[in-house]
Amino acid sequence: MHSWPYTSPMDALIRYFPQVDYSSCWHAMRDLTDHRDAQQSDELWVLEHPPIFTLGQAGKPEHVLNAGEIPVVNSDRGGQVTYHGPGQTVVYLMLDIKRLGLGSRGLVSAIEQGIIDFLASLGITAVNRDDAPGVYVQGAKIASLGLRIRRGATYHGLAINRDMDLSPWHRINPCGHVDQPMTTLKAQGVDLDRHSMEQQLVSFLAKRLGLTPRTAALPDWYNTRQENVTTGGDPGSALTQQPERL
Structure with missing residues (x-):
């Protein structure tokens, strides 16, 4: 007899965070991935980051044109340079791809199609590109992978621009592409509150991935971090490894 709550293999735990620093998330999702087993539920973490540029494994420092006061860190994700900041929703996907029956190409396609479906529900026509992962609206990039x-x-995942300040994107070559225009949901005439937007996006992603979304509480690592912040301790004290800052 299963203890409550019971999750089936195709359930995904959806955790909705407020704003969380990049380093804490990076370590926590890597730790979850390193210690998960075949019975563990998949998880999606939905959140915002404070302003930060991240360089993926294919990233070249010369694509960071003028970081200014915004931190730049090396990340172990795929891809090149991108920007995270307020007004952008990030979805980290901790998925057992063997259980989902997906290879890397199938996974990327499912994520992109989930975003495209979500945008279509809002009246926005969007496409993906074979030469550059992500989702585009009339040539402008609205979501990155x-x-x-x-x-x-x-682990790692996607970012979709809601109503963010786009000026920091001019300080980099987004994903290594010179003069790549960016756009947001707001610029496309959509003004959804963050909570509603994120729930709708997760629903479309889950459908494409064959998952049943189950909203879950915030994890211990986040609660511990918040306690440290509240008590004046070191918010990163639980972290044993940090991305390399440039």
Whole structure:
């Protein structure tokens, strides 16, 4: 007899965070991936980051044109340079791809199609591109992807621009592409509150991935971090490894 709550193999735990620093998330999702087993539920973490540029494994420092006061860190995700900041929703996907029956190409396609389906529900026509992962609206990029596969499971994920300040994108060549225009949901005439937007996006992603979304509480690592912040301790004290800052 299963203890409550019971999750089936195709359930995915969806955890909705407020704003979380990149380093804490990076370590926590890597730790989850390193210690998960075949019975563990997949998880999606939905959140925002404070302003930061991240360089993926294919990233070249020369694509960071003028970082200014915004931190730049090396990341172990795929892809090149991207920007995260307020007004952008990030979805990290910790998925057992063998259980889902997906290879890397199938996974990327499912994620992109989930985003395209979500945008279509809002009246926005969007496409993906064979030469540059992500989702585009009339040539302008609205969503970025960067994944890592480790021990048969994924981490990192996607970012979609809601109503963010686009000026930091001019400080980089987004994903290594010179003069790549960017856009947001708001620029496309959509003004959804963050909570509604994120729930709708997750629903479309889950459908494409064959998952049943189950909203879950925030994890211990986040609660511990918040306690440290509240008590004046070191918010990164639980972290044993940090991305390399340039």
